[in-house]
Amino acid sequence: MATKELHLAHTKGFCAGVVNAIDIVERCLKKYGTPLYVRHAIVHNTSVIRDFESRGVIFIEDIADVPADHVVVFSAHGTEPAVYKQAQERHIQVIDATCPLVTKVHRQALRYTARGVHVVLIGHRGHQELIGTAGHIRPELLHIVEDAADIDALTIPASTEIAVLTQTTLSLDDTSGLIHQLQKKYPHIITGKKEDICYATQNRQNAVKELAKICDMIIVIGSPNSSNSNRLVETAKHSGTASFIVDLPEDIDFKRLTPFDRIGVTSGASVPHILVDQLITRLIQYFPGINVFEYPSVENDIAFPLPPAVRDVSL
Numbered sequence: 001m002a003t004k005e006l007h008l009a010h011t012k013g014f015c016a017g018v019v020n021a022i023d024i025v026e027r028c029l030k031k032y033g034t035p036l037y038v039r040h041a042i043v044h045n046t047s048v049i050r051d052f053e054s055r056g057v058i059f060i061e062d063i064a065d066v067p068a069d070h071v072v073v074f075s076a077h078g079t080e081p082a083v084y085k086q087a088q089e090r091h092i093q094v095i096d097a098t099c100p101l102v103t104k105v106h107r108q109a110l111r112y113t114a115r116g117v118h119v120v121l122i123g124h125r126g127h128q129e130l131i132g133t134a135g136h137i138r139p140e141l142l143h144i145v146e147d148a149a150d151i152d153a154l155t156i157p158a159s160t161e162i163a164v165l166t167q168t169t170l171s172l173d174d175t176s177g178l179i180h181q182l183q184k185k186y187p188h189i190i191t192g193k194k195e196d197i198c199y200a201t202q203n204r205q206n207a208v209k210e211l212a213k214i215c216d217m218i219i220v221i222g223s224p225n226s227s228n229s230n231r232l233v234e235t236a237k238h239s240g241t242a243s244f245i246v247d248l249p250e251d252i253d254f255k256r257l258t259p260f261d262r263i264g265v266t267s268g269a270s271v272p273h274i275l276v277d278q279l280i281t282r283l284i285q286y287f288p289g290i291n292v293f294e295y296p297s298v299e300n301d302i303a304f305p306l307p308p309a310v311r312d313v314s315l
C-alpha cells in the first residue's frame, strides 16, 4: 500500500480583512466592555463567533435590538446605508469593521449610481456582502445576477450605460464566464480594470488548483455560511478532485478518508489557523506514518488601518 500523503495549501489563516475585523471587536471589548453588540456575524466562522459570544459579544441583525446608549460594530461583509441611518437616528455609535476591499466596491457603486449607470451586481442573493453592496445602488439601477439564466433574463435597454460589480468572494472562473456572457450581451458594459474578487479569495482558489494537481481529496475547513470557503470546494471539484467542507476538525469522519492516498488541506479566509493545526494533528493520529508536505505561503503581509475610535486601544 502506498504511504498516505498530506499536502497543506500555500495559504493559511485569516485574510487581512478578517484580521482587521477581529482586532476591532477585541479592541471594542477592551474599550467599551460587555455586552458588546455586533451587527451580523463579524466574520462567517463558527469558532470565532462562539468564542466572542462566550466573552459577552451579542450578535444581532436588527439595529432595534441595540440599546440606545451602546456602540455597535458592523461586520466585515459591509452594511447597507439604510442601516447606518437607522443607527444614526437612534444615536448609536457605529464602529465599522467593513473590509476596505468591500468598501472599495461600495464607493464604485455610489459613483455609478450618481452617474445614473445601471449596475449588474454578480453575487449570492441573501449573502450579507451582496445585501450591503446592493444597498449602495439606486434600486431602479440595480440588477442582481447569480448565474447565466439571470443574465439571459436581463432586459436593460442596450442604449443605456451599464457596469458590472461583483461580490469579493466569488469563484474566479465562474465570474469570468459570467462577465464574458455579459460582454456578449452588452458589448459596451463597463467592467473596470480588474474584477472585484479580492486577493485572499484569488490566492486561496489558485492554491486549491495547485493542490488538485497532486491530491485525490481536498478537505476545506470553513463554515457552511462562508462564501469563500464554499467556493474552494467548488474549485477543487471543477479541477477534478473530490472535496468537502468541514466546520470544525472534530466533525470529520476520518474513515471516509481511508480510500484516498493524497489528501490536501486548505481553509477559508475566516478560519483560525489553530483549526487547521488541530485537523493536521488528528489526521496524523488517525493515519500514523502519513507524510506531511507543507509549502511556503504565497501571501505577503497585508494590513488595513483600524477605525479612529479604537486605534489607540492596546491589546
Ligand code: SF4
Pocket: 015, 016, 017, 018, 076, 099, 100, 101, 102, 168, 169, 198, 199, 200, 201, 228, 269
Ligand atoms: S475575503 Fe477578501 S474581501 Fe473578504 S474580508 Fe477577506 S480580504 Fe476582505
